[in-house]
Amino acid sequence: MQTVPWKERVVGEAGGATYIAPVPGPEDARVWFFTRKGGVSEPPYDSLNVSTLVGDESGAVTENLSRIKTAMGERPSAWVRQVAGDGVVGVEGPGFSGEGDALVTGERGFALVVAIADCVPVALVGEGSVSMVHSGWRGALSGISGKAACGMGGEVRAYIGPGIRGCCYEVSEELADRFAGRFGAGVVSGRYLSLPEAIRRDLEEAGVGEVHDLGLCTGCRTDLFYSHRKEGPKTGRNLAAVALR
Ligand SMILES: [Zn+2]
Numbered sequence: 206m207q208t209v210p211w212k213e214r215v216v217g218e219a220g221g222a223t224y225i226a227p228v229p230g231p232e233d234a235r236v237w238f239f240t241r242k243g244g245v246s247e248p249p250y251d252s253l254n255v256s257t258l259v260g261d262e263s264g265a266v267t268e269n270l271s272r273i274k275t276a277m278g279e280r281p282s283a284w285v286r287q288v289a290g291d292g293v294v295g296v297e298g299p300g301f302s303g304e305g306d307a308l309v310t311g312e313r314g315f316a317l318v319v320a321i322a323d324c325v326p327v328a329l330v331g332e333g334s335v336s337m338v339h340s341g342w343r344g345a346l347s348g349i350s351g352k353a354a355c356g357m358g359g360e361v362r363a364y365i366g367p368g369i370r371g372c373c374y375e376v377s378e379e380l381a382d383r384f385a386g387r388f389g390a391g392v393v394s395g396r397y398l399s400l401p402e403a404i405r406r407d408l409e410e411a412g413v414g415e416v417h418d419l420g421l422c423t424g425c426r427t428d429l430f431y432s433h434r435k436e437g438p439k440t441g442r443n444l445a446a447v448a449l450r
Contacts, residue, residue: 222253222272225429227364227417232450234330237277237316238366238419239444240429244269246441254431254441255320261441273444280448282318283308287339289324291347293356306344307353309336316448322431323423325368325400326445329413332359335447340368342380345403346387351411362415363408366445369434371399373424 221243227236244253245268250261255270257263274280281299285308292305299315302308308317309329317337319326327350329336336353338344354361371394376384381393384403392403405416423430423443431441 222269222276224276225367225419225421227419231330231362231364233333234328234335234450235277235316235446235448236328236330236364237444237446238326239273239276239446241431241441241443242429244272249436249439250441253443255444256442259441260439273446277316277446277448280314280316282316282446283310284318284320287319289341289343291344291349291352293336293349293353306340307336307338307349309334309353309356310449313449316446318444318446320442320444321366321368321423322433322440322442323369323374325404326366326443327353327404327408328364328366328445328447329354329357329361330364330447331357331361333449334358335449337445337447340400340404342376342384342398342400345400345407346383348407348411350404351407351413354408354411354413361413363413363417364447365401365404365416365418367419367421367423367426367430367443368400369424369432370401370422371397373422373432373434374398374400 223242224237224239246254246265283296286304293307294305296302296310311334319339324341327338388403388406423432
């Protein structure tokens with residue numbers, strides 16, 4: 206088990222859409238954590254918002270998704286209706302893939318994507334398969350990342366993207382206690398919860414040998430990411446994606 210922070214690097218601005226990718230990245234997959242930069246949405250959704258459910262103009266979202274597709278080498282996307290649960294959906298091809306909070310595939314030619322604003326995106330790269338996880342506190346507590354990794358078989362590497370961390374995420378005493386009981390006292394400081402730390406421990410329990418954590422907090426970095434906690438409901442959603450090469 207090793208936990209490796211990776212250096213913050215904006216490595217791509219293809220088609221205008223700006224993303225952060227792990228350096229070094231996996232050889233057999235691509236991982237993109239798109240920032241909020243390089244799109245066309247007006248404030249408060251500026252500018253690379255991918256959700257039509259938050260009040261943004263649908264034409265702007267369409268253009269943003271087109272820029273993201275270009276940045277991903279014109280790969281189409283597969284997505285799910287995220288319900289903040291622990292469902293893992295097997296995906297065969299691009300398009301809408303049902304309800305759940307994690308996607309897994311062994312197929313090439315398209316990207317698995319999730320939309321986030323504080324919840325944590327986790328890209329998993331296995332031997333001939335990839336998974337993209339959307340983990341809020343419910344998903345983290347029920348171990349959705351570990352569940353997705355276990356379903357992949359073989360050696361799995363994990364890339365934890367931008368999410369809300371212990372510096373910004375105050376929760377109820379009851380919830381802090383539940384996390385400390387499940388993952389150990391180190392995931393909370395008083396009532397402040399680090400979702401990425403809980404996810405790291407979940408992945409470790411699931412036998413994931415290599416966990417890379419970007420280490421960026423969405424609440425601290427609203428210049429780069431949308432944060433529901435810091436900006437309220439009128440903000441956008443970031444896209445996170447993984448694809449087999
Ligand atoms: Zn923070």
